[in-house]
Amino acid sequence: MILQPIAKVAKSALKKPTTLEYPEQKEKLADTYRGIHKLDMRTCINCSACAKICPNQTIVMVEADYETAFHQGTATKIFPEINLERCLFCALCEEVCPTECLVLTKDTEFESFDRRDFIKRPEALE
Numbered sequence: 001m002i003l004q005p006i007a008k009v010a011k012s013a014l015k016k017p018t019t020l021e022y023p024e025q026k027e028k029l030a031d032t033y034r035g036i037h038k039l040d041m042r043t044c045i046n047c048s049a050c051a052k053i054c055p056n057q058t059i060v061m062v063e064a065d066y067e068t069a070f071h072q073g074t075a076t077k078i079f080p081e082i083n084l085e086r087c088l089f090c091a092l093c094e095e096v097c098p099t100e101c102l103v104l105t106k107d108t109e110f111e112s113f114d115r116r117d118f119i120k121r122p123e124a125l126e
């Protein structure tokens with residue numbers, strides 16, 4: 001009777017750990033894995049389509065300065081700000097973007113101890 005639990009403990013002690021020592025050890029992600037967004041503010045036409053299609057209200061349009069074409073100074077328009085805590089990484093925002101200026105990258109390393117870091121201003125997505 002007592003041998004069965006002992007055998008179980010011994011078996012699991014001999015098993016390889018199922019967790020990794022992050023960040024020294026990292027899991028190999030599938031090619032289809034989606035990470036943080038990248039935004040090209042110069043080609044964004046400020047249409048808000050990404051914010052409208054987002055199923056989880058992850059994107060809000062906020063005012064931000066951007067560099068105008070041919071480096072003729074800066075102007076202010078509305079661009080997507082993304083709250084990564086709410087993101088489902090579904091890529092609907094990327095699909096709907098008419099100028100392909102908003103894309104999801106393979107970068108999944110945006111961990112932080114401060115929740116405020118997950119709200120990405122447009123400039124931080126460039």
Ligand code: SF4
Binds near residue numbers: 093
């Ligand atoms: S990937 Fe999906 S959930 Fe995340 S911001 Fe885009 S539309 Fe919203």
Ligand code: SF4
Binds near residue numbers: 046079098099
């Ligand atoms: S990122 Fe794309 S969909 Fe979003 S406001 Fe800019 S152009 Fe429109």
